[in-house]
Structure formats: structure tokens, C-alpha cells
Amino acid sequence: MDRRKSLKSILLGGVAGGLAVHGCSPKPENATEPVVEIKKYSYxxxxxxxxxxxxxxxxxxxxxxxxxxxxxxxxxxxxxxxxxxxxxxxxxxxxxxxxxxxxxxxxxxxxxxxxxxxxxxxxxxxxxxxxxxxxxxxxxxxxxxxxxxxxxxxxxxxxxxxxxxxxxxxxxxxxxxxxxxxxxDYKGNSPNVWDGVPEDVLAQHGVSYDEEWLAKCVDQSKRGVLAEWDDDGKLIT
Amino acid sequence: MLVKYDQYMQIIENSTVYDVIIVGSGAGGGMATKILSEAGLKVAVVEAGPFFDPADPEQMTQLKWPYESPRRGASTVRPFGDFDTAYGGWEIEGEPYTKEEGTDFLWFRSRMLGGRTNHWGRISLRFGPKDFKRKNHDGLGDNWPIGYEDVKPYYDKVDKLIGVFGTNEGLPNDPDGFFLPPPKPRLHELFYIKGARKSNIPVYPSRMSMLTKKINNDRGVCFYCGQCSRACQVYADFSAGTCLIFPAQKSGGQIDLFVNCMVREVTTDEEGRATGVSYINKEDRREYKLKGKVVVLAASACSSARILLNSKSSQHPNGLGNSSNIVGRYLHDSTGTNRMGFVPDLMNRKTYNEDGVGGMHVYTPWWLENEKLDFPRGYHIEMWGGLGMPSYGFGFNANDFNSFFGLPVGGYGNSLRKDVKKYYGSVIGLAGRGESIPQKDNYCEIDPTKVDEFGVPILKFNYKWTDHEIKQVKHMHDTFEEVIHNMGGEPLGGKPGKDTNYGILVPGEIIHEVGTTRMGDDKKTSVVNSHQQLHDAKNVFVVDAGPFVSQADKNPTWTILALSWRTSDYIVEQLKQQNI
Structure with a gap:
């Protein structure tokens, strides 16, 4: 067994026939020398x-x-x-x-x-x-x-x-x-609807949204409504 | 229905004559594909890279975790990190370029359907009235032969077709448009607003091409993963494949996609008119020819210049479209420099999902008058920060900021965990992106001593910044420090000085290179006319950023799209009138 195999065996408790066997589990009866699988990356x-x-x-x-x-x-x-x-x-x-x-x-x-x-x-x-x-x-x-x-x-x-x-x-x-x-406790990398910084966080850091700015922002309750504009570029939906 | 690229890999040796051959499938090529195919024309699109669809699980990087990459997202292979979508970078194996000694240029290429639109920042700014007529204002460079009023109807159409969020602010040189509503600012962006306003620097909602609201039934609405650089599987951000080429295919356009096909040259007849293109199929490394009535180059500013310069014939001994000797000249990129700051008031953060859209929710357009400054033109400010997803490099120098509090830096053991948590989200980054002055002596040319792995002569770059650009980035750094201090922060890493030209990034690093086939009314000083049509060959057009007379302090994509649409309309009309 080479060094890599031994390390992997320690970490995974041995890998036999493509099946991960945990250290505490009994070995399958016909287990042969653990064969190391190279970890697959798919991205x-x-x-x-x-x-x-x-x-x-x-x-x-x-x-x-x-x-x-x-x-x-x-x-x-x-x-x-x-x-x-x-x-x-x-x-x-x-x-x-x-x-x-x-x-x-x-x-x-x-x-x-x-x-x-x-x-x-x-x-x-x-x-x-x-x-x-x-x-x-x-x-x-x-x-x-x-x-x-x-x-x-x-x-x-x-x-x-x-x-x-x-x-x-x-x-x-x-x-x-x-x-x-x-x-x-990173909470992202998942589908969600961003609707601003939570109130308690704003308070903790001593900042706030101004109303004029917020009025320009997306109304998330209408995000699924097809966008339409008047001739001047004002969003009407 | 999307068709897999391997179906398009059959060798075309038949006598099909396309109405239009489009070289390149990024912003310019994608738009031309959509408009020309929807006009009923038979179109061939020749793309140097593979087919790409962000909804294909085999190609998808969106929503992957850092540990799904063995290098945890490090930039060893892809220059913007392992999860970035661009297939390519500033260096591509087998496709070198050279530089004149004492000059510098970095050339970013993305070899894939959709090109660089798959990973770009989606900052979608119209040029303003002044941007087309800068010479009138400061006497430098040249005016465009067209003005904002010529392009405005197309900007309007692009806004509605593709979708861009932003706000109508009535600014003189940052025109209003048809915007989707912007997302609310993140915490660090509220700090930026506060810090900038203290110095009378205005801040507005940013203008970016992600769908914060439904725009049609084919594309999804943004689900705020902050990963537009990874390309969106629901097509909620703009890329040329998902928003232009796929819809054009879906609406029944006659479009033949040739992928992994690298165009070598435009072929011409005895009268000097284009007859089509020759390309190398990367799969079998053999050369093929396509015939077309019209050739539209959209390979990117430098690639299109290279193709033209390599298209030598007895009628065009200097290269196609190059009787003026201007092809490749006036190459210019945006100026740029960056600075980071540590903001103690952003320490000890509660976590919540603030991924938002992929990029900034607010920005600062150019706000000053040059009369009071020692440099021409201006820059806009971009920023980043927040509780981002960790990737390679997260935790490096985890407690360097301890030095600001007189605490020891370094160490080992579980105190490091507290440091990591304490400083998570406390850094803000500022970036300036500005307008340079186009120079005739900044150019790319063919290096006759070298070819790429397909036997095509390669480009050699000659590019030097002038004092104009260097003084501009000095001003950026002064501004950044002021704003960071206003936020109660500490600028990091030392202010670059004169010895490093104030930290100006290398030409090409901002990836806004334009100007190599510039537009003009005079065929002695320009390559294309105001319809992006070669002065020297009426049936050849350039719809990438090559025709830009000047690159404003905006990002070029929205203008590429608008001009490509305008040129495509012109091509349809000219074909109808049998003028080409």
C-alpha cells in the first residue's frame, strides 16, 4: 500500500470495490486490498x-x-x-x-x-x-x-x-x-430574494436606508409581473 | 430547443452561400445573429470556442461550493477563479501574442459561445451625449461621426429586449433609459454612500443587466446568488448565448453555428469584395471556406483587426480595410486602479444572506468638471465587500488588522477562529474605471515572425499610457483614501506612488479594449463609416468595439449591443435595396 492509500485509509477507513467502508464497520468478508479511488470533482x-x-x-x-x-x-x-x-x-x-x-x-x-x-x-x-x-x-x-x-x-x-x-x-x-x-455561518449560495439588510443589523452598525432611495428599489412582491414602461421610461407594472 | 454543438461539427464543404457570415458570438455577434436571422436572412455564426449553455449541468459552475473544486476556486487555471465562466484568459495555450519592448498590453480572450458576455460584470452604461463628442469639449482625440441621438433609439430597444436595472436620474451625461427596479443596497454599500456623500461624491443605484423583474417568458428572474460571473442557469443575466442566440434559434432563425472554428481571414474577389471567410476547424486542424454575401466581424476589437490585417490580397495588399493604415491603431482600454479599506464599524457582523446580484448595487458615475483638474475625462467608481462565500484566499492574513488595535498579528490555535469571524465582511474594495485618450501610436499589428498553433500570424502589441491616464488614476487613489477615511476606515496596502505610475493597471487588464477599426467619415483616417461598414469593402461590417472612436468612462457592452443592432438594421435595408 502506498503512502497515499494509507492516508486515505485512515481518513475513509478503507475503500473497497468502490464502497466506502467506515472504520467502525466490519470489513466485507471478501475484502481485498483497499483500492483508492481518486476523488471525483464535477463542476x-x-x-x-x-x-x-x-x-x-x-x-x-x-x-x-x-x-x-x-x-x-x-x-x-x-x-x-x-x-x-x-x-x-x-x-x-x-x-x-x-x-x-x-x-x-x-x-x-x-x-x-x-x-x-x-x-x-x-x-x-x-x-x-x-x-x-x-x-x-x-x-x-x-x-x-x-x-x-x-x-x-x-x-x-x-x-x-x-x-x-x-x-x-x-x-x-x-x-x-x-x-x-x-x-x-455563511448563509448564501442558495436561491433567495434579497430585500435589504435586516433591521437589527442596520441598528447594530448605525446606518439606515433613506426613504427616497428605497422608493426606487424593486418591490419584490411584483418581481414576477412582466415589466412594462410608459414612453418616458417609467416602469408601470 | 437547444442543439448540442457536436451536431454542428460536420465539415461544411458544400456550396451553401450564406446571406451573412458572422465571426464571433459575443455581444456584437450575438446581437447581429438575432436581428439578421429574425429578418429572414440565412446566417452562419463562426465561433472559435466550444458551444456553451449555462443551463447545461456539464458546464455549470453556478451554485457550486468552494470544496467542489480541489483548488477551492483558486485562479491557477481560470484567471478570475475556478468557478468563473470564461474559457480563456490573458494567456491561452497555443495562441500567443507579443509586445514591443518597453510597452505593455494584456489581451483577454474568452473562447466559447457568447464569448466574454458569459462572465462580465454586467455593468450596463449608455454613453452620454458628451461621450460621442469629446474633442468638442477638450480638444483631444476625435469626435465620433455619430451622436447620442443616433444611438438612443437602439439603447432604448436594448434596455427593453435584454433588461437592465437602474434608475432615471436625469443626469446630463449618464442618460435615462428603460430600467428595471434596482435591488436595495447592502450594508457595506450603505457605508459607501455615507462616506462618499461626506465628500460630495454622488452615489446612485447601479445599472446592471440582471433581471430583478420578469421581462419575458423565456428568462428567469434573478434569485440573488451573486454569481453572474459564473453564468446564470435560468438566464436571469445577460449573455449573448442565452439572451440573443438561443432566442433567435427558438424563433426559427436560419442559423448555422460553427463552433471550435477559428477564422483566419476574410476572402475577397477580384473586385475586392468579400466572398466569405476561411477558418480552421480546431477538431481536425484543417482549413475550410464558407461563402457569404456579407461578412460581419464581431471577434472582439483586436481579433477583428487581426483577421483584417491577415486578409491580404492583390486588391487589399495592406490587409482588408486597411488602405488607411489605421487598422489596429487607436487601440485603447479603460484606465483602472483599485484600493481596499478596512472598516472597523463593519466588524463583528451577524450573518445573513446578502449575496445579492453578482456585483454592486450602487455606484458613482463621473461627477467632476475637468476645468478644475489636471487631467482630461473622468472615471466611475465601483465597489465590493460584504459577507461573501469563502473561496481560495479566504483566511489569508486572517488577523493582520489586529495591528490597528495594537494586538499581536499571527499566532496559531483557536483564537484564529475568533479573528476570522470578527473581521468577516469588514473590508470594502473600491475600483476606478476611467476614460483614456486614444493614441495613434498605441496599436496592434501582425507579428510576421510568429504564428499560433493554427498557423495564423499573431498580434504584436505596442501600448503606453500617457500622463493623462496616470494623473487620472492618481486622482482615483486620492478619492478612494478620502472616502475610506470618511467611512471610518483604514486604506490598506499603501498608496501607490509615482514610481508605479500611481498603480495604474496594465492596458488590457480592464478588458474594455476598443478602437482598432475606428469609425469616421474620412477613409484616410478611419476604417469603417458611421454604419460600421468598411470604407474599402462595402459588404464587410465590424460590430464589436473596434469601431469605437473613444471609450467613455463607461463599460462598452451596452454600446456594442446598440451599435450592432443599428448596423444590422442597416445591413437588412442595404440588402433589400441591393446595395451590397
Whole structure:
């Protein structure tokens, strides 16, 4: 089983014969070696774009150790806590694995940064980052997690750029996932009829609509009525 | 009924003679297709990209969630993000262009039925009386040979046919029209109104081509997902396919669509008249010929110029329509620059669905008099903000704004969640889009040293902004900072200075490029006459933005549509009178 398969197996509890088997379910009797299916994406790609996505998905960038370290880091950046889901629940490491292939400019920073983490952890504690205690890990992060933003990003030390990129990718991966969007409580992307900012929100932010402006706006009760105008361009329906 | 494109992929080698061959299926080509086919003419539409219908589930991106894209909507492949509809961008593999050293231009192409109308901003502004006669006002550039009164009846018809929301405000250079009612402003737009008015900058409901109200039985009404750039499956926004070509097919027009067919040149006879076009079928990479009585170019300003320049013959040794040497010249795009601001009063927001239409609900048209300014012409202000759907990049630098409160920036752990939530919806973006002065020395030409993957010689661009445009965008930034401060906000990212020409975007970046086949009464200084008819070949017309003498501080689409309709009427009349 290759590294990707093992990761997928952990996440999905193994995939056999195209059937997702949850970790707690008993294995089907005739289960063979789990076969990994490449995740399908269907969102209006041209054939050429679809092929390019499949190619990226079939390739592996991070090795197993790197992927484990990356996952540890994602979990430190956004851990699950109580009701709140974390970066690992949202499969953020897989997302970062995709992005590092999609945007190869990230590769030296991420790969180099992971090496730096092990080097630093080795120097300080004679341990690989993953083998260190959470307290030790955090003591290293404290040195790289607070950039001086008066210095342009490209001029900051690599390890600081690395951590900023990891934090960016972790947060964006989480908040663009189903779990993250739920937590953020984004309410759009669904058919609705916009009829202005709710009163309590206007009050909270100290603004209001003026009547003259509102009088020009669409009367949503008549949105289904065929538009007609008089000769001067005045809407009469 | 919509017919799948593969049915149109049969090779046409027969002797069909079309009444009209239309090259390109965007705003200009779509309108010509509708008007000419409805007049009973037999029409061929030749489009370089594939068939596209936003209602086709195979092509749809509307209402998808970010996690349905493995890159979460990042712009790695499609320049406006993975869910944007345009098939193409500023770079297209196999279809390069070059630039003269020391000059710059970015050329956006969208290869698909409907072209760039599938993803554009839908800001639908009429040119005003002054916009057609700018030379009369500031002595720069040239007047159009036509005026607002010539185009007004067509703007009126376009408003009613396609639908545009807005309001009649009686403004002198931003004419009234036949508007659908606008949507109410969003929260950040109320802040913008407040901030702008404090500086006596007027704000009005925006004018955009989405249906806030029913306009006919074929198109749906906007359901406020805010995703017009993804193309609308109920056809509630304007695109040339859904609002012009499909209805024309439905009403029984004789329309043959040739998709994935890239026109190489217009063919001509011994008298120099057009006989049709030759094109490369991208599927089999072979060249074919179509015959037509009239050729209408609507391939976009630069593509049409390229086709004309590549159409060399003994009668037209300099390229078709180019006895003046003007084809490709006077290329100009809108000026543009952008600024963002952080508005603390927009922090800690309750969430609700404020997607609205795809784009702004309010805007500022040009409001000043140039006599008191150090630059000519003007610009309008667009804005964005709000509780948008997260996509790639959301959460980047999540708590940089902490620096405004003396709090630490960066960190890790669950405090980040609070920061993300706290600042969600607290940024407003302002964009200026202005009018440049057309220059004869800004042009595209054929680069004889290179061809695209279909063997067609490519374009080389020569474009430089002048001081006029640079001073104008400096003014934009001064305005943006003032308005952001008025909102109680902090402008972000530093004000661009002289060293970067005040942040003026590269020519072509606003995607309003026009002027390459400009209109005029004098055949020595223009390419087409006031009916968009080539001076040098009476049966060839250009109905994209190539004929624009000047691109106002408006978006060009509504004027392309109106002029294409006007030209189509003229073609029908001229064919009847057997003049062409």
C-alpha cells in the first residue's frame, strides 16, 4: 500500500470495490486490498481542465514523513475543540497536498520549512518535530508564528514565511470546506430574494436606508409581473 | 430547443452561400445573429470556442461550493477563479501574442459561445451625449461621426429586449433609459454612500443587466446568488448565448453555428469584395471556406483587426480595410486602479444572506468638471465587500488588522477562529474605471515572425499610457483614501506612488479594449463609416468595439449591443435595396 492509500485509509477507513467502508464497520468478508479511488470533482470543467485535475490528483508531492509533519502542524494551527471541528476533520492536509502541486511556487517554502522544523526541533530537543511533545512543538512555533508585518513578506526569514503560508493554507482550507462554511455561518449560495439588510443589523452598525432611495428599489412582491414602461421610461407594472 | 454543438461539427464543404457570415458570438455577434436571422436572412455564426449553455449541468459552475473544486476556486487555471465562466484568459495555450519592448498590453480572450458576455460584470452604461463628442469639449482625440441621438433609439430597444436595472436620474451625461427596479443596497454599500456623500461624491443605484423583474417568458428572474460571473442557469443575466442566440434559434432563425472554428481571414474577389471567410476547424486542424454575401466581424476589437490585417490580397495588399493604415491603431482600454479599506464599524457582523446580484448595487458615475483638474475625462467608481462565500484566499492574513488595535498579528490555535469571524465582511474594495485618450501610436499589428498553433500570424502589441491616464488614476487613489477615511476606515496596502505610475493597471487588464477599426467619415483616417461598414469593402461590417472612436468612462457592452443592432438594421435595408 502506498503512502497515499494509507492516508486515505485512515481518513475513509478503507475503500473497497468502490464502497466506502467506515472504520467502525466490519470489513466485507471478501475484502481485498483497499483500492483508492481518486476523488471525483464535477463542476463544469472543460475536458482539458478535467484531465489536468486528474493528473495532479494522481501525483504525490509530500512523502509520508512530510505529510505527517504537515498534519501535526495543521492540527496545531486549527485544532478540534469541544463542538468545534479542526483542520484534520476538514482534510486540510490533502488540500495542501493538492495546492502545492497546483501552485508549484509553494514547494520550496513548504518543503524547506518542514525540514527547518525538524532541524530546529533536533537542535533544541534532539527529536523530530512530530516526536516532540505539544509543549515543545509550541515553543518552536512561538518563534515563527508572529511575523513583523512592518517588514515586507518576501524579506522575512524563510521559517516565518513558511509558517505564515501554512497558517494561510490551513485557514483557507478549513473555511472553504463544508465544516468551515458551517462554522462561519455563511448563509448564501442558495436561491433567495434579497430585500435589504435586516433591521437589527442596520441598528447594530448605525446606518439606515433613506426613504427616497428605497422608493426606487424593486418591490419584490411584483418581481414576477412582466415589466412594462410608459414612453418616458417609467416602469408601470 | 437547444442543439448540442457536436451536431454542428460536420465539415461544411458544400456550396451553401450564406446571406451573412458572422465571426464571433459575443455581444456584437450575438446581437447581429438575432436581428439578421429574425429578418429572414440565412446566417452562419463562426465561433472559435466550444458551444456553451449555462443551463447545461456539464458546464455549470453556478451554485457550486468552494470544496467542489480541489483548488477551492483558486485562479491557477481560470484567471478570475475556478468557478468563473470564461474559457480563456490573458494567456491561452497555443495562441500567443507579443509586445514591443518597453510597452505593455494584456489581451483577454474568452473562447466559447457568447464569448466574454458569459462572465462580465454586467455593468450596463449608455454613453452620454458628451461621450460621442469629446474633442468638442477638450480638444483631444476625435469626435465620433455619430451622436447620442443616433444611438438612443437602439439603447432604448436594448434596455427593453435584454433588461437592465437602474434608475432615471436625469443626469446630463449618464442618460435615462428603460430600467428595471434596482435591488436595495447592502450594508457595506450603505457605508459607501455615507462616506462618499461626506465628500460630495454622488452615489446612485447601479445599472446592471440582471433581471430583478420578469421581462419575458423565456428568462428567469434573478434569485440573488451573486454569481453572474459564473453564468446564470435560468438566464436571469445577460449573455449573448442565452439572451440573443438561443432566442433567435427558438424563433426559427436560419442559423448555422460553427463552433471550435477559428477564422483566419476574410476572402475577397477580384473586385475586392468579400466572398466569405476561411477558418480552421480546431477538431481536425484543417482549413475550410464558407461563402457569404456579407461578412460581419464581431471577434472582439483586436481579433477583428487581426483577421483584417491577415486578409491580404492583390486588391487589399495592406490587409482588408486597411488602405488607411489605421487598422489596429487607436487601440485603447479603460484606465483602472483599485484600493481596499478596512472598516472597523463593519466588524463583528451577524450573518445573513446578502449575496445579492453578482456585483454592486450602487455606484458613482463621473461627477467632476475637468476645468478644475489636471487631467482630461473622468472615471466611475465601483465597489465590493460584504459577507461573501469563502473561496481560495479566504483566511489569508486572517488577523493582520489586529495591528490597528495594537494586538499581536499571527499566532496559531483557536483564537484564529475568533479573528476570522470578527473581521468577516469588514473590508470594502473600491475600483476606478476611467476614460483614456486614444493614441495613434498605441496599436496592434501582425507579428510576421510568429504564428499560433493554427498557423495564423499573431498580434504584436505596442501600448503606453500617457500622463493623462496616470494623473487620472492618481486622482482615483486620492478619492478612494478620502472616502475610506470618511467611512471610518483604514486604506490598506499603501498608496501607490509615482514610481508605479500611481498603480495604474496594465492596458488590457480592464478588458474594455476598443478602437482598432475606428469609425469616421474620412477613409484616410478611419476604417469603417458611421454604419460600421468598411470604407474599402462595402459588404464587410465590424460590430464589436473596434469601431469605437473613444471609450467613455463607461463599460462598452451596452454600446456594442446598440451599435450592432443599428448596423444590422442597416445591413437588412442595404440588402433589400441591393446595395451590397
Amino acid at each position: 463544469g470543467r472543460t475536458p482539458k481542465e478535467q484531465k489536468a485535475i486528474e493528473k495532479l490528483l494522481s501525483e504525490t508531492f509530500f512523502n509520508e514523513h512530510e505529510m505527517n509533519t504537515l498534519s501535526t502542524l495543521c492540527n496545531l494551527i486549527l485544532p478540534a475543540e469541544g463542538e468545534l471541528k479542526g483542520a484534520l476533520d476538514a482534510e486540510v492536509p490533502d488540500f495542501i497536498e493538492f495546492m502545492v502541486k497546483d501552485i508549484p511556487e509553494y514547494q520550496p517554502t513548504l518543503r524547506g520549512g518542514l525540514m527547518w522544523l525538524d532541524h530546529k526541533c533536533g537542535t533544541e530537543f534532539n527529536l523530530l518535530f512530530n516526536a516532540a511533545t505539544e509543549e515543545q512543538q509550541k515553543s518552536i512555533l512561538d518563534g515563527i508564528a508572529f511575523p513583523d508585518i512592518s517588514v515586507p513578506e518576501a524579506e522575512r526569514p524563510l521559517e516565518i514565511q513558511f509558517f505564515s503560508l501554512m497558517r494561510n493554507l490551513t485557514l483557507t482550507g478549513y473555511y472553504t470546506s463544508k465544516l468551515g462554511i458551517e462554522e462561519l
